[in-house]
Amino acid sequence: xxxxxxxxxxxxxxxxxxxxAAIIIIFLIVPFIQSVQESFFTTNPFGxxxxxxxxxxxxxxxxxxxxxxxxxxxxxxxxFVIMIGLSMSLAIAHLLNQxxxxxxxxxxxxxxxxxxxxxxxxxxxxxxFAPATGIVPYIVAKLFGGYVLNWMTNGKLALLVVxxxxxxxxxxxxxxxxxxxxQNVPGELLEAARVDGATGWRTFWKITFPMLSPTTxxxxxxxxxxxxxxxxxxxxxxTRGGPGDATNILVYKLYRDGFIHMNSGSASAQSFxxxxxxxxxxxxxxxxxxxxxxxxx
Amino acid sequence: xxxxxxxxxxxxxxxxxIYALITSTLTFQQAYSYPPRxxxxxxxxxxxxxxxxxxxxxRLFFNSTVISVVVSFVKIVLALLAAFAYTHFRFRGRSILxxxxxxxxMLPLPVRILPTYHLMASFHWINSYYAxxxxxxxxxxxxxxxxxxxxxxPRDLSDAARVDGTTPMRYFLQILVPISKTNIAALFVxxxxxxxxxxxxxxxxxxxxxxxxxxxxxKMLLASEQIAPEWNVxxxxxxxxxLPPLVVLIAFRKSFAEGIAMQSEK
Numbered sequence: 171x172x173x174x175x176x177x178x179x180x181x182x183x184x185x186x187x188x189x190x191a192a193i194i195i196i197f198l199i200v201p202f203i204q205s206v207q208e209s210f211f212t213t214n215p216f217g218x219x220x221x222x223x224x225x226x227x228x229x230x231x232x233x234x235x236x237x238x239x240x241x242x243x244x245x246x247x248x249x250f251v252i253m254i255g256l257s258m259s260l261a262i263a264h265l266l267n268q269x270x271x272x273x274x275x276x277x278x279x280x281x282x283x284x285x286x287x288x289x290x291x292x293x294x295x296x297x298x299f300a301p302a303t304g305i306v307p308y309i310v311a312k313l314f315g316g317y318v319l320n321w322m323t324n325g326k327l328a329l330l331v332v333x334x335x336x337x338x339x340x341x342x343x344x345x346x347x348x349x350x351x352x353q354n355v356p357g358e359l360l361e362a363a364r365v366d367g368a369t370g371w372r373t374f375w376k377i378t379f380p381m382l383s384p385t386t387x388x389x390x391x392x393x394x395x396x397x398x399x400x401x402x403x404x405x406x407x408x409t410r411g412g413p414g415d416a417t418n419i420l421v422y423k424l425y426r427d428g429f430i431h432m433n434s435g436s437a438s439a440q441s442f443x444x445x446x447x448x449x450x451x452x453x454x455x456x457x458x459x460x461x462x463x464x465x466x467x
Numbered sequence: 468x469x470x471x472x473x474x475x476x477x478x479x480x481x482x483x484x485i486y487a488l489i490t491s492t493l494t495f496q497q498a499y500s501y502p503p504r505x506x507x508x509x510x511x512x513x514x515x516x517x518x519x520x521x522x523x524x525x526r527l528f529f530n531s532t533v534i535s536v537v538v539s540f541v542k543i544v545l546a547l548l549a550a551f552a553y554t555h556f557r558f559r560g561r562s563i564l565x566x567x568x569x570x571x572x573m574l575p576l577p578v579r580i581l582p583t584y585h586l587m588a589s590f591h592w593i594n595s596y597y598a599x600x601x602x603x604x605x606x607x608x609x610x611x612x613x614x615x616x617x618x619x620x621p622r623d624l625s626d627a628a629r630v631d632g633t634t635p636m637r638y639f640l641q642i643l644v645p646i647s648k649t650n651i652a653a654l655f656v657x658x659x660x661x662x663x664x665x666x667x668x669x670x671x672x673x674x675x676x677x678x679x680x681x682x683x684x685x686k687m688l689l690a691s692e693q694i695a696p697e698w699n700v701x702x703x704x705x706x707x708x709x710l711p712p713l714v715v716l717i718a719f720r721k722s723f724a725e726g727i728a729m730q731s732e733k
Binding site for chain 2: 175189200202204277286287289295297302399441452
C-alpha cells in the first residue's frame with residue numbers, strides 16, 4: 171500500500187531501519203525470549219546451578235496466596251488510576267474545550283503534572299499524608315473530632331493514598347490527549363445536535379464520547395502500562411509495598427522476587443504472565459484504533 | 468462562573484506542589500509545627516544546599532541530564548530514519564519488520580528485566596552510562612508519530628526532489644526533517660520526561676553513588692533521615708528533581724500541544 175518514492179535504492183531502507191531493528195532485537199526481543207526460557211528453570215541460591223522445572227514456577231505462583239493478593243491489589247490500584255483518572259481528566263478537558271479567555275494559561279496550568287516523575291509525586295504525597303504532621307491528617311483530625319489518620323499502619327488507606335497520588339500525577343497527560351481528541355470532534359456535528367434540540371449531556375454521550383473512542387482506548391492502554399509499571403518509583407518511595415503487603419502490586423513483587431530474593435525462575439514467570447495481560451490489552455487497543463480508521467475513510 | 472471553576476481546579480491540582488514548595492523554605496522545627504505551617508519561611512537556599520551536599524545532587528543532576536538529553540536525541544534520530552524507510556520505500560521484509568517494531572510496545576522493561584540485566588552484566592556495563600541508555604534507544608512512539616506525519620507529506624515534494632537529482636538522504640535531511648520540527652519538539656518533550664522519570668532500571672543497574680540519577684537521589688534523601696524525615700530538605704531536593712522536565716514542557720508547550728493534536732487527527 172505504501173508507495174516507492176525513490177525506486178532503485180535497494181539497500182538504503184534496510185540501512186535506515188538497521189539501528190532501530192538492532193536495538194529492538196538485542197535489548198528487547200532476545201531478552202524477552204530468554205525471560206520466557208528462564209521461567210521454566212529454577213536456580214539454586216548461589217546461582218551456580220540451573221534446573222529445568224517445566225511449569226512448576228507457574229503452578230507455584232497460581233497456588234500462592236501472596237500472588238493472588240498481589241493480583242487483587244494491582245486490580246484495585248490500576249482500576250482506581252484508570253477509571254477515576256480518566257473520568258476526571260475527561261471532565262476537565264471538556265470544561266476547558268470552549269472559547270474562553272486565558273485558555274492557553276489554563277491549558278498549561280492544568281497539564282503540567284505530566285512533567286512530574288512518579289517518584290516526585292510519591293515524595294510530595296508522602297509529605298502531605300505524613301502521620302501527625304502532614305496537612306491532610308491535620309485537616310481530617312479537625313473535621314472528624316481528632317480521628318488519627320495514619321496510612322503507614324492502615325493498609326487499605328495506604329492503597330487509597332498511593333492510588334490517589336498516582337492518579338493525580340497522570341491527570342496532566344490525560345488532559346492533553348483528551349483535549350486534542352475533543353478538538354477533532356467536528357463542530358458542525360455538535361451544532362446540528364444543538365439545532366435539533368439535544369441537551370448538552372445527551373450531545374456529549376451520543377456524539378462526543380463515541381467520537382473520542384480512539385483517544386479513550388489509547389489512554390486506557392497507556393494508563394494501564396503506567397499503573398502496572400511506571401508507578402514503581404512512587405510505590406518504592408511511599409510504601410515499599412507495605413504496610414504488610416497492602417500496596418505490593420505485581421511490578422513491585424516482581425522486583426522483590428527477582429532482585430531481592432533472587433528467585434529468577436519465579437520472577438521470569440511473573441514477567442511472562444504480565445506480558446500476556448499487556449498483549450491482550452494491546453491487541454484490543456489496536457483493533458479499536460484500526461476500526462476507527464476504517465470508519466473515517 | 469466557568470473561570471471560578473477552572474481557577475479552583477488549577478489551585479486544587481497545584482496544591483500538593485505549593486505545599487511542597489512552602490515546606491522547602493522552612494526550618495526543620497517549622498516543618499514539624501502543629502498546625503502545619505502554610506506561610507513560607509526563608510530557608511530555601513539553606514535547604515537546597517543541604518540536599519545538594521547530602522546526596523551529591525550535583526553529580527546526580529549531571530547524570531540525569533546527560534542521559535535524558537542523549538537518549539531523547541538518539542531516539543528521535545533512530546525513529547526519523549526508520550519512519551523514512553517505512554514511508555518512502557518499498558522493500559522485501561517490510562511486512563515483517565514493521566509489525567515487529569510495533570510488538571515492542573508489548574515488551575516494557577519489567578517483562579524482560581532479568582535477562583536485560585544479565586546482558587548488561589555480560590557486556591560489563593553494570594554501573595555505566597551505557598546500561599542507563601542503550602536499552603531505551605528504540606522508540607515505537609517515535610516511529611509511529613513520524614510515520615503518520617511522513618505519510619501526509621505530498622508525493623510531489625519527493626518527486627520534485629527526485630527529478631532534480633536530489634539523493635534520498637539529502638531530501639530527508641533538507642526537506643523532511645525541517646518540516647517535522649513540531650513533531651520532533653513534541654517527541655523530545657515526551658521522551659525527555661520519560662527518561663528523566665526512570666527509576667526501576669537505574670536502581671538496579673547502578674551500584675555506586677556517583678552513577679545514581681536524580682530519582683534515586685530522592686530515595687536516598689528519604690532514607691538518610693535521622694530521627695524523623697527532614698521534610699524541609701527532602702522537599703528542596705524534590706523541587707530540584709522536578710524542575711528540568713517542567714522547564715522542557717513549558718518551553719516547548721506549543722509544539723507539544725500541536726504535535727499531540729496532529730497525532731490524534733485522523
